[in-house]
Amino acid sequence: MRFPTYEQAEELKRIWTDRFVRIKPGYPHYERFLGKVGRVVTVNYGGKALVDFADGAWYDIPASEQYLEVVPEEEAKGHYDPTVNSAQRFPSRQV
Numbered sequence: 248m249r250f251p252t253y254e255q256a257e258e259l260k261r262i263w264t265d266r267f268v269r270i271k272p273g274y275p276h277y278e279r280f281l282g283k284v285g286r287v288v289t290v291n292y293g294g295k296a297l298v299d300f301a302d303g304a305w306y307d308i309p310a311s312e313q314y315l316e317v318v319p320e321e322e323a324k325g326h327y328d329p330t331v332n333s334a335q336r337f338p339s340r341q342v
Contacts, residue, residue, distance in 0.1 A: 250294065251292070251293075251294040253292070255294070256290065256291070256292045256293075256294060259290040259294060259296075259310045260289060260290045262310075263287045263296050263310045263315075264287055264288070264289050264290060265286065266286070266287050266317050267284055267285070267286055267287075267317065267318040267320060267322075267323035267327060268285055268286070268287055268296070268298060268315040268316065268317055268318060269282075269283070269284055269285070269315070269316050269318050270283075270308065270314065270315065271314060271315065271316055277308065277314070280298075280300060280306070283300050283326070284300075284318050284322075284326040284327045285298040285300040285301070285306075285327065286298070286299050286301075286323075286327060286329070287299075287310075287315075288305055290310045293307075294309060294310055294311075295308060295309055295310060296308050296309070296310035296315065298315075301327055301331040302331070303331075
């Protein structure tokens with residue numbers, strides 16, 4: 248993936264931010280995420296989606312349908328717990 252322009256990065260943000268996603272198979276360096284549902288927190292200006300898999304960390308994965316598949320919100324509800332991590336809009340310890 249080549250480095251996106253500012254406009255392309257903004258478009259990736261609009262497309263991917265706050266979507267539930269799953270890693271597509273076939274990428275050995277992302278195998279640890281197979282079967283897990285994550286939420287895209289944002290997309291950086293390098294074109295990488297910052298994905299939260301509810302394990303306390305965010306991972307940068309190319310913001311592309313080649314790597315990520317969108318999971319419908321109804322399906323994600325049973326597989327993603329937003330209270331487990333620090334990527335909440337208002338974490339419980341700060342309310």
